[in-house]
Amino acid sequence: SVILNRPKMIEKNTDNRIFTDIFANDDSILFYAPIRVYNIHPSCGPSKGGTAISITGTGFVNSDKLRVRFTYGDLSQEVQCMLDNATNSLVCKTPKFEEYDGEKHPSVHLPCDCYLSVTMDGINYSECEMPFKIYSNEISLTSLVPKSGSVKGGSDLTLLIDIDQTTADSIHNLTVGFQPKSKKGQTTNNPSRLDANKNSRQSLNDSSQRGSRVNITAGFEGNQGRDFTSELVNYTCAEGRYENGQIICKVPTLPPGQFDPDSNLQYNVDIALNGQQFTGKPLIFRYYDIRLTSIDPPFAQSEGGASINISGRGIYDSQIKRFKFACDNGGER
Known part of the structure; x- marks a missing residue:
């Protein structure tokens, strides 16, 4: 019988390679793997x-x-x-x-x-x-429900979109962006907001983050040192999920100190189907930060029907406004 020594195992530079040719002699073996x-x-x-x-x-x-x-x-x-x-x-x-x-x-x-x-x-x-x-560049949002939400975030937001099924099947790292609607003569590119938005982007999924890190390193001729994720900088982002013509996401939280609670908190809402480029055709979403200060009168008969005045800050008119009355025993209306 003939005893042969086991060949040395090749461990380096083999990941994802396809070897198409092998050349061998008495001393060595050459493996060829094309690009x-x-x-x-x-x-x-x-x-x-x-x-x-x-x-x-x-x-x-x-x-x-x-x-x-x-x-x-x-x-x-x-x-x-x-x-x-x-x-x-x-x-x-x-x-x-x-x-x-x-x-x-x-x-x-x-x-x-x-x-x-x-x-x-x-x-x-x-x-x-x-x-x-x-x-197509013509893909855009058609409506969103609801049109407002608390600065605390966490509520579900449904966005309707006009999109063909082939494109829908190709969606990659779907991102929903919230950007303050700037007034004339104002800009959203202030350092404090950029820092806040940078933190908010941490909520994106891992694959989006990996893509962003790679894109930032790109710097070839004509684009030396350019940050290709610049479209995301001015947005507070949330991960979106597409289902049957709808995009569903969680409304992101607005960090305290990064907004004026007594201002008109209108935000542009846009989507990036590839996690990177927004459509440029946003819809308007309104945040609110309601702080009640007084109720007049402060009491009424248990039968109900009394008229009361509720005062506070951050209150605005809405077609779907509601009040909830909660009791100490756990009941509410």
């Missing part, structure tokens, strides 16, 4: 372009000829990208898909799949195993 591109994050974006994406694969190397090719309909565009050494992924921004030479192209019917290919040398391209979904 593999298998993931895009986020996996969808609007036709206006500008989505910061992270492309994951194997065999990526840094080069001044790194580029990503986007193929959709009968069209193809290329953009520069860079290698993020921290994640070993390629990062870039999607081009503007909706127009070609200034006009809408007849071969592009939204939503549609876009196929990405990457090159390290400007000659050989490797196609990604998953497509990138392009959706």
Whole structure:
């Protein structure tokens, strides 16, 4: 019998690689694995372009000829990208898909799949195993219920949206943003609000946070040091859930000291289907911070029917206003 020594186990540089050739001699074995591109994050974006994406694969190397090719309909565009050494992924921004030479192209019917290919040398391209979904810029919210909520947050908010099923199936990291409705001559970009919104974004799911961290590192030609999550900066964000033409989320809490309780707390509410880019067509939601100060008269007969005046701060007129009367014994009306 012949006893052979067990070959040494290969443990490094094997993750997600597909080996297509093996070359061996008496002294060594050479395994060949071509470049593999298998993931895009986020996996969808609007036709206006500008989505910061992270492309994951194997065999990526840094080069001044790194580029990503986007193929959709009968069209193809290329953009520069860079290698993020921290994640070993390629990062870039999607081009503007909706127009070609200034006009809408007849071969592009939204939503549609876009196929990405990457090159390290400007000659050989490797196609990604998953497509990138392009959706229409015209998608927007149609209504929201209820139209107001407490600054304490936590209540359910339902948003109706005009969206096709194909795009709905491609939603990635759905984010609902709440932004103070600024008055003329005012801006929401003050440091205290930015700090508060930065904290509020921690409520987003883990995948959204991972995407944001990757996007911040992108800094290729023409975008050196740019933060691609800038659209999120002025928003207090909540994670959304899509169900049968509706988006459901929890109303986020407004931190004390970050708003004027006696002002008109109207907020723009918008959605980012890819967790990054809002539609730019918000609806109005009103926060309230009601503090009752007096009841006149302070008592009445148990039979009810008495007229009372309730005074306080933060009160405003609403078609669905209600009062709740609670008793010490636990009863309420």
